[in-house]
Amino acid sequence: MAVTIKDIARSAQISAVTVSRILSNKQGHYSAATAEKVRKIAQKMGYHKNIAAAELVTRKSHVVAVIISATKTNFAEKIVEGIEQSAIKYGYNIVLLTVEPNNPQSQTRALKVILGRPIYGVLLLSLDLTAKNFRLLQATELPYLFISIGVSDKASFISSNDFQIGYQATSFLIAKGHTKIGIAGMTDDAYIGQQRVAGFKQALRESKLSIQDNWIQFGDFTYEAGIKAMHEYGPNPELTAVIGTSDLVSIGLLNAANDFNLAVPQRLSILSIDGTQLTKIVRPQLSSITQDFYQMGYQGVQTLIQQANHKDKAHYLPFKIIERGSTSQLP
Amino acid sequence: MAVTIKDIARSAQISAVTVSRILSNKQGHYSAATAEKVRKIAQKMGYHKNIAAAELVTRKSHVVAVIISATKTNFAEKIVEGIEQSAIKYGYNIVLLTVEPNNPQSQTRALKVILGRPIYGVLLLSLDLTAKNFRLLQATELPYLFISIGVSDKASFISSNDFQIGYQATSFLIAKGHTKIGIAGMTDDAYIGQQRVAGFKQALRESKLSIQDNWIQFGDFTYEAGIKAMHEYGPNPELTAVIGTSDLVSIGLLNAANDFNLAVPQRLSILSIDGTQLTKIVRPQLSSITQDFYQMGYQGVQTLIQQANHKDKAHYLPFKIIERGSTSQLP
């Protein structure tokens, strides 16, 4: 079977304790000579420490669990990339668990997996935990951090400031002369959607612009939600601009607008939120509020690791507005 | 700290052995009465088995490691979804490790992580392992299975039959009257690209159609590779049809063709390979060879678990041709 510390000890004519210390790089408990000998033998025998065994005794783990919604959106990949890179840097490993959207049982199952394994902490990606499952998470007493979704202000999270996203997106369109602006595709029950809408409304209010109810179209961030919203706006909407709350929503809006023969951006401006690669592969390319998903993942790991000191805080990452072809200045 | 078997034993006034047996559902070693009592206490105390400890003594693991290329393509998500669902069904957990494309060191690092942890087996997703890393993988003596990429015929894999994909795609276009057909975006060094090109050539040969060198444009399956290929074909190509070897490649071809004012599909037919959601969000929608990525993941886990019996075999999954708006019949 796999070679253990004992095998090396035998081969080096030395105790397993010393081998353990050397291979764990403990300080000042052995001579340089034995250290070198042991390392060579370990190398030659193809030794790999059984980390699970080590974790069992130290009662520490270097595994970060990432629970991710089997998301219909498409930015998760970038976040995971950031998480991975960060984990490598800090010497942690990642366990990825996916969870079905809007399925509390699936959430519970994922949390139970975590309960059964030695885990350092939990990262929750775009995940809207039910109250009950949130309690289950808290009961584990593990450090945790929400990424990209701010689950109200009860829990620690890292994300863009969604109120600001809604506010800035709207302000951008107002600055371009638009006065009839819609927003589409966000969920109405989750914090993230509420914040974006709140920012949207605030910007309009400050400019003394009014809104019709039908201009705010809720959805689930999918392509289909974008299509549906555009159909609600109809083939000849009063609107001259709409904010798509995800890239897929915006592409849905775009395609449906084209089907209505509404020229984008001449007749209708579309400003997308997210700014993934998708914005560049459609025509016209989508102007977008671009979030830094990679950093969200990267800093998410950092924050989790150092969390002890600053619990229950919001960490906001900057975003930027990138204008491409789907928005235009009104005369 | 976490509640253990001993805590339960104490509370139930019984030995830890019996508790262990009950909570592991061993047969006929205890009375129904004690079993029920123990289960109730476990429930009440919020007990969760330390699986790492159990795996240490049984020397068995129910963790499947999935090594995935931090892919520029976009179908990985579906495969992972299939893997997850299948893993749940069979009672396995998934550890996901990402690896940078074309980075042998990154591959080695991922394999080392696996070596240090109790793992049942390894699934490799769209991953072109270097010869050295492949040897490292074999040295672990763990069962493994390649998914979606057939790494030559040396290793077990599950994927579509890429020769057939190339062959059927080409035959489809020939049946539509095309005689000048290109293929674009695949790598030239990996098995998958070679197979698709071989199938492509075979179909042309059988129909006695000739090819110009420049019609075969290699790449790395990205959007940019599609753009570049189209630029190589030029603004007025002889070609009337081209096979994009991934959805992103095909979208690159499509956009570049539009920039050249080549109408798709009237002047140029594009047939995509993969058939992810992307084919439906561009205009015209892309006709595609659609692979069953979900099943690839789902059956990948099954195959890995049952692998003992049928090693080193190729498992092919069916694909289908779905015609959308990017292909047309030639007069």
Added chain:
DNA sequence: CTGAAAGCGCTTACAG
């Protein structure tokens, strides 16, 4: 600088 002893949480023969 080196090692014997005890133990992390669990399971598996073995004996009753």
Added chain:
DNA sequence: CTGAAAGCGCTTACAG
């Protein structure tokens, strides 16, 4: 039906 003993691979005081 129940339990004492030994051990999975590792680490941590403690003693020399």
